């Protein structure tokens with residue numbers, strides 16, 4: 001009989017199964033919001049750094065992490081904490097995560113270098129045709145985390161994942 005070794009790599013691996021409730025193609029790991037994992041025997045600590053303080057999905061995500069960890073027989077104590085100590089930024093999204101956003105029809109955020117947010121948003125590449133000839137319709141999409149764009153090339157409206165940093 002083999003026993004699974006529960007370490008932070010293992011926890012990270014199973015948390016890949018926990019998807020963002022708003023964007024089901026991306027895991028919370030690839031979104032970069034799992035900012036710390038500690039394992040002490042059968043006790044597991046997971047720290048989440050939310051993308052936006054106002055994101056309503058926050059409590060849902062905490063619960064999803066708890067529920068997933070609770071399925072592992074070797075884990076007895078689960079602590080999930082949301083912190084605002086660090087600031088999440090869109091550069092924390094992994095390459096796999098950027099691809100997952102694109103698959104969902106969301107323009108992945110550009111890597112920001114400290115310039116103004118609206119500049120970052122202005123020529124967001126279209127997730128459908130890749131054209132940068134796009135117009136920012138609104139910095140606020142259906143949720144705080146999204147922006148609304150319009151592609152002047154393929155004439156489709158699309159949402160962007162709003163870059164923050």
Ligand SMILES: [Zn+2]
Nearest residue numbers: 126129151154
């Ligand atoms: Zn387009």
